[in-house]
Amino acid sequence: MKSYIPAAVVLLAAAVPALFAQAPALNGDPYIHDPSTIAFSDGKYFTFGTGGGGLISEDGWTWHSGAQRPGGGVAPDVIKIGDRYYMSYARGGGGMSGGHASNVYVMWTKSLDPASPDFKFNDETLVASSDGVEDCDAIDPAFLLDPTTGRLWLSYGTYFGYIRIVELDPKTGKRVAGNQAVNVAIDMEATDLMFRDGWYYLLGTHGTCCDGANSTYNIRVGRSRNILGPYVDHMGIPLLKGGGKLVVAASGRFVGPGHFGRLDLGDGVEKFSMHYEADLDRSGRSVLDIRPLLWKDGWPVGGDNFWGGTFEIQSERSGFALELGVDFARMAGRGGGFGGFGGGGRGRGGAAPGAAPAAGAAPAGPPAPPAVQPVQAQRLYDVLHGWPTGNIDLRIGDYMMRPHQKWTITPVLNAGGYPGSPYFKIQIADTDRTLAAAEGNELVTLPTYTGAPEQLWRIDQLIDGTYRIMPKAVPNSTEPVALSAVGASTPTLAKFDPKSDKGRWTFRKP
Amino acid sequence: MKRALVLLAVTAIWTAGNGLAQPGAAGNIPARPASLPDNTPRTLSPYFTQANSAPKAPDADGFIQRWLLLEPINKPNRTNTVFTDTYVRNTLNTEYFPNQFTVIPNDGDKVKVGEQELAWHALDSTGFNVKLFRFAYGLNKTTYGVIFWAVTVVNSPREIQNARMAVGVNGASIWWLNGKEAVDLFTDRRMKMDDCVSKRLTLNKGRNVIRGAVINGPGLSDFCLRFIDENGEPIKDLTVSLDRTGK
Numbered sequence: 001m002k003s004y005i006p007a008a009v010v011l012l013a014a015a016v017p018a019l020f021a022q023a024p025a026l027n028g029d030p031y032i033h034d035p036s037t038i039a040f041s042d043g044k045y046f047t048f049g050t051g052g053g054g055l056i057s058e059d060g061w062t063w064h065s066g067a068q069r070p071g072g073g074v075a076p077d078v079i080k081i082g083d084r085y086y087m088s089y090a091r092g093g094g095g096m097s098g099g100h101a102s103n104v105y106v107m108w109t110k111s112l113d114p115a116s117p118d119f120k121f122n123d124e125t126l127v128a129s130s131d132g133v134e135d136c137d138a139i140d141p142a143f144l145l146d147p148t149t150g151r152l153w154l155s156y157g158t159y160f161g162y163i164r165i166v167e168l169d170p171k172t173g174k175r176v177a178g179n180q181a182v183n184v185a186i187d188m189e190a191t192d193l194m195f196r197d198g199w200y201y202l203l204g205t206h207g208t209c210c211d212g213a214n215s216t217y218n219i220r221v222g223r224s225r226n227i228l229g230p231y232v233d234h235m236g237i238p239l240l241k242g243g244g245k246l247v248v249a250a251s252g253r254f255v256g257p258g259h260f261g262r263l264d265l266g267d268g269v270e271k272f273s274m275h276y277e278a279d280l281d282r283s284g285r286s287v288l289d290i291r292p293l294l295w296k297d298g299w300p301v302g303g304d305n306f307w308g309g310t311f312e313i314q315s316e317r318s319g320f321a322l323e324l325g326v327d328f329a330r331m332a333g334r335g336g337g338f339g340g341f342g343g344g345g346r347g348r349g350g351a352a353p354g355a356a357p358a359a360g361a362a363p364a365g366p367p368a369p370p371a372v373q374p375v376q377a378q379r380l381y382d383v384l385h386g387w388p389t390g391n392i393d394l395r396i397g398d399y400m401m402r403p404h405q406k407w408t409i410t411p412v413l414n415a416g417g418y419p420g421s422p423y424f425k426i427q428i429a430d431t432d433r434t435l436a437a438a439e440g441n442e443l444v445t446l447p448t449y450t451g452a453p454e455q456l457w458r459i460d461q462l463i464d465g466t467y468r469i470m471p472k473a474v475p476n477s478t479e480p481v482a483l484s485a486v487g488a489s490t491p492t493l494a495k496f497d498p499k500s501d502k503g504r505w506t507f508r509k510p
Numbered sequence: 511m512k513r514a515l516v517l518l519a520v521t522a523i524w525t526a527g528n529g530l531a532q533p534g535a536a537g538n539i540p541a542r543p544a545s546l547p548d549n550t551p552r553t554l555s556p557y558f559t560q561a562n563s564a565p566k567a568p569d570a571d572g573f574i575q576r577w578l579l580l581e582p583i584n585k586p587n588r589t590n591t592v593f594t595d596t597y598v599r600n601t602l603n604t605e606y607f608p609n610q611f612t613v614i615p616n617d618g619d620k621v622k623v624g625e626q627e628l629a630w631h632a633l634d635s636t637g638f639n640v641k642l643f644r645f646a647y648g649l650n651k652t653t654y655g656v657i658f659w660a661v662t663v664v665n666s667p668r669e670i671q672n673a674r675m676a677v678g679v680n681g682a683s684i685w686w687l688n689g690k691e692a693v694d695l696f697t698d699r700r701m702k703m704d705d706c707v708s709k710r711l712t713l714n715k716g717r718n719v720i721r722g723a724v725i726n727g728p729g730l731s732d733f734c735l736r737f738i739d740e741n742g743e744p745i746k747d748l749t750v751s752l753d754r755t756g757k
Contacts, residue, residue, distance in 0.1 A: 095728070133550070159700070160730055187680075187700035206700055214591065241638065241734070242678055242702025 022252035023305035025279050027417065028062040030055060030288040034075035034140070034190065037261030038273045038290070038419075039085060041112035045419070047261070047273060047288060048087065050074040055288060056113075061417025063288060068114045070121055071105060075190060075259065079143040081152070084108040086173045087121065088141035088154060093130060100160045101132030104141045106173040127175045128156055128166050135161030136181075140259075144193035144200075145170060146227060153227055155202065158189035163204060163239075165193075165228055184229045185222065185239035190259045199223045199298060202231045205258040206244060212284050215256030215277035220244025221300055234299060248302030253280040254289070257302070263290060263419060268498035269460045269468065270295075271420055272302065290420035292461035305420055306459050306467070308409040309507070310429045312399050316466055316504035318488040321399035322407065324392045324428065324445060329383045329402070333375035378402050380430050392433070392445045396489045404428065406510045407435070415456055415472070423456035423472050425449055429510070437471035441481050441493040466504040468496055554633070554648035557641045561617070561632040565665065565749035571703075572736040572744025573638040574662060574720070578615055578752055581628040582646045582656035587727035590698035593682040598696050602657070602684045602723040611689070614661055614719060617752070632752050639678070639701060642724060642731035658724045658731060663717055665749045670713040672740035678705040679733040681726030687711060688719055701732040713737065713745070 032049040038060075039046050046067050048054035051074075054067025069076060073091035080086075086108045093102020106127050111118035130138040137160040144153045152170040157163035163185035167176040185191070188204030195201070201223045207216035222231035222239040230238055237243030248257045256277025263271040270293040278284040292303030313322040380403040387404070399405055406429040411422045426435040427449065437454040438444040449455060453473035460468045469483040474493065482496040484503045496503045566576045583606050605611070607621035607628075617632035631649075635641070640660070646653045675692045677685055680701040685693040685708075692708040699705065724733055737745040 187702060208590075208698065211591065237703060242700060242705070244702075 021307070022254075023307035023411075023421070024281060025254065025276065025287045025289040026057075026061060026063050026420070027413075027422065028057070028064050030063040031065070031282075031285055032275060032288050033286045034259050035261065035273055035275050035288050036076045036078045036087075036259075037142075037192070038263050039078045039080055039112055041080075041085065042116055044113060046078070046112040048076045048078060048089075049275075050076075059416050060290065060419030061422055066114070067112065068119075071107065071124060073105070075140040077142045077192075077261075078112070079145060081145060081170050083110055084173075085110070085112055086143065088127070088143065088173075090139040090141060090156065093132075093137040093139045094158060095137065095160065099132055100130055100137035102130050102138040104128040104138045104154070104156050106141075106154075106168065108173055123173070125172075125174050127154060127168060127173070128164070128181065130161075135183075136164055137161060138164075140190050142192045143168075144195065144227070147195055151227075153193060155184070155191040155193050157185075157191065159187065162186055163188050163191050163202070182228045183240065184231055185244075187242045188220070188239070188244070190219075192260045192262070193227075194262050194300070196295070197298065199225065200227045200231075201300060202229075202239060203247060203260045203300070204244070207256070209256065209258060209277060211256075211277065213255050213278045213280060216250075217256035217258040217277055218249035219247040219257055219260050219274065219302065221247050223298070245299055247300055248274070248291070251304070254278075255280065255284075257289075262293065265419065265460070267468075267496055268462045268464075270463050272300075292420070293463065294461070294465055295463045303461050303465070306409075306461060306507070308411050308424060310406055310408045310510050311507040312401075312405060312510050313407050313426075313469075314399065314506045314508050315396050315485040315488075315491075316501040316506060317485040318396060320396045320489060321405045322483075322491060322505075323395060323397045323399075323402075324387065324404040324433075325395050326383075326387045326392060326404050328397075328400075329378065329386060331375075331378040331382070384431075389447060391447070394435075394443045394445065394491050396485055396487075396491055401510060403430075409457075409459070409507070412451070412456060415451065415453075418458050418460075421459065424459055425455060426457055426469075437474040437481075437493055439475040439477075441474055441477065441479070443483070443491055443493060462498075462504060464504075466506050468503055469505055470496070552648050552650055554645065556636055557644040557648065558633040558635055561634050561752060563751075565751045566634060567749055568736060568744070568746055569638055570746075571638060572738070572746045573703075574664065574735050574748075574750055575635040575638070575640070576633070576662055576750040576752065577635070577640055578617070578630050578632050578661045579640070579642070579645055580615075580621065580630050580659040581626075581649060581651050582642075582653075582658050583623050583628065584626060584652055584655065585657045585725060586655035587725075588655070590681070590727040590729060592727075593696060593698050593725065595694070595696045598682045598684065598725060599694070601725060606657070610659070611686070611721065614663060614752070638703070639732050639734035642726075642733065643680075643729075646731070653731070654726070654728045656726060656731065660720075660722045660724070660733070661752075662720050662750055663752060664713070664720060664737075665717055665751060666713045666715055666745075667747055669715040670737075670739065670745060672710045673713050673737050673745060674710060674739075675708040675720070675735065676704040676738050677707075677722075677733065677735045678702045679724055680729055681724045681731050681733075683722055683724040683733060685720065685722040685735070688714065698727075698729075701734060703734055703736075704738070707738070710740070713748075 034050040036048040045057040055063040056066045057063040073089040076089035090104045107121045107124040130136045137158045141156040152168040162183035164181040167179045191204035203221045224231045233243035233245040254276040257274045261273040272293045279287040294301040408429045434449040456472040458470040481493040484494040486492045615630040619630045678701040
């Protein structure tokens with residue numbers, strides 16, 4: 001059998017591993033401290049930080065400075081209600097010069113985009129404060145519009161004393177007349193509030209900020225059936241007694257995550273934003289990042305951004321693997337009959353059943369069992385010659401660790417992105433054969449990667465830890481579609497249904 | 511709070527930001543100035559009441575609320591990053607006043623530490639935790655860069671084996687039971703219940719002396735302490751009295 005490896009096929013493995021480290025934080029210049037929840041305005045993403053500026057992104061992956069916020073102060077938050085963006089921030093506290101007297105303000109604008117004619121902040125209003133002596137330091141505000149009641153709440157506070165919650169009028173952003181602040185936690189700052197499935201979640205940071213690579217900041221959570229508490233963690237420890245279940249902490253090159261902001265992209269895709277006190281790959285500067293938000297047993301869990309590798313791509317529908325539509329090539333590796341030795345097996349080292357002993361040999365006793373040895377995996381080299389050289393279709397089949405079922409997924413850093421991530425190319429491992437969207441919402445693999453948009457894939461982790469895989473483009477179509485197991489063994493591109501396992505995939509070690 | 515460096519840089523931006531703000535209608539709650547003059551009379555209320563002679567049970571969750579607290583010893587630290595194991599162990603095993611590791615003082619007893627004359631106070635915390643910052647603040651003492659000493663006597667109706675002392679502290683600290691070191695809390699910690707827990711120990715039938723030292727730089731010095739049994743449940747059938755004679 002001729003065996004050869006076409007020169008165009010071999011991928012330079014040396015270049016690939018460098019891309020398989022931890023995903024970097026966001027692209028561009030994502031430098032910010034104490035970022036607000038990310039808001040979408042005028043077709044762009046915005047976040048605002050301590051001091052008055054902020055970041056803008058067209059796609060959620062590449063960020064630059066340019067957002068503007070008057071009012072100064074620290075740690076703003078933003079929320080869109082109706083046609084208004086409400087912004088909250090605090091001035092005066094945080095222990096600056098030892099002081100804990102502070103004021104929390106709210107103002108609003110109809111656009112966050114400084115280039116918009118609607119960009120104008122109005123009605124700066126005091127909504128909460130601390131006098132410097134009481135058990136609270138009024139900074140780090142965060143909004144929650146309760147989807148069940150339509151009421152608007154604001155948490156605030158830091159390590160000096162309590163985290164408190166007050167109620168605001170969603171039509172004006174002003175404090176509801178007569179509303180009293182309620183203490184809900186200690187040992188926290190940079191709080192945030194969420195609601196999901198009947199639970200209110202209070203998140204906040206424990207640990208130290210502002211200490212570069214030595215910041216111990218980490219984000220924790222408690223939950224309650226009532227917006228005003230009591231909030232408890234998974235051990236039943238009240239947040240008023242220092243409790244909090246970990247959501248995300250330092251890892252890899254990222255130190256001190258803090259200032260959680262939820263980014264719900266719909267269809268079961270949730271992400272969260274935060275800053276790292278120090279990105280060790282960026283001179284230890286404070287940067288914005290966006291990562292997947294998972295949900296496990298009613299608790300939010302901080303996920304990690306996918307950054308590629310070589311995998312089986314497993315369908316959650318059938319449990320079978322995405323593969324090329326090529327002949328299944330058999331391989332050696334039968335271990336010698338049932339039980340694995342003796343009895344006439346034909347595996348490596350075993351005699352064929354019924355074989356006569358050699359002439360002159362002593363009468364044969366039972367054959368010695370063959371030595372146990374590893375069986376070499378099937379190699380690309382063994383099968384490539386049997387594959388078509390042009391386009392090859394796909395199917396979903398029994399995973400057998402074969403070359404036609406192993407995929408190398410690589411981030412593509414010059415082709416844009418989406419919140420938290422660049423696009424990826426998906427190729428058969430050690431080849432240039434590339435998964436692509438085809439006309440009619442179908443799938444194909446092309447022998448060579450060219451970087452065309454239909455060869456680029458958006459990979460979002462879903463809240464249950466599986467993934468949705470969507471092409472950046474489909475020829476002659478603008479309908480958003482995703483990789484989908486339309487049959488147990490048949491993949492296609494189809495509208496993503498968050499309630500179905502058809503569109504859910506897992507990356508498993510190959 | 512470790513925001514000082516960042517927020518000092520922000521001050522200039524804050525000043526400029528004030529110029530950019532577009533205040534609209536007056537706020538619906540009264541504004542506070544950036545720094546309130548602190549000339550209001552100070553008190554330990556509502557954080558503490560005076561301990562009386564009647565034995566006191568732990569609270570509903572087993573937290574010990576009655577303590578003899580020494581006014582804070584000055585130990586300046588501009589940052590809490592120094593609270594390594596070694597630093598805390600060395601600093602809190604230093605003797606600052608005579609009989610520091612054995613005394614069960616009376617309310618009002620005084621000790622001299624360098625230039626400081628410090629009094630012991632017999633107090634009941636009104637919460638599950640003992641807010642040392644509020645103790646110092648209420649007595650017009652130094653609040654940051656300090657060491658606090660705390661002593662109490664816990665009476666158990668029975669010997670309890672396989673118990674554990676469970677402590678949370680804001681700051682760093684070491685705790686002793688009946689003269690033996692029981693729990694260490696190193697690095698700059700936040701006070702959370704059952705944060706650090708001793709190895710299994712035995713509570714004597716009768717008297718058990720708990721002694722603790724808490725060190726903090728900037729921050730809301732605070733601790734909470736209780737005993738839990740071998741199942742992790744709070745031990746509540748204790749009483750606390752500060753009778754130095756053991757009656």
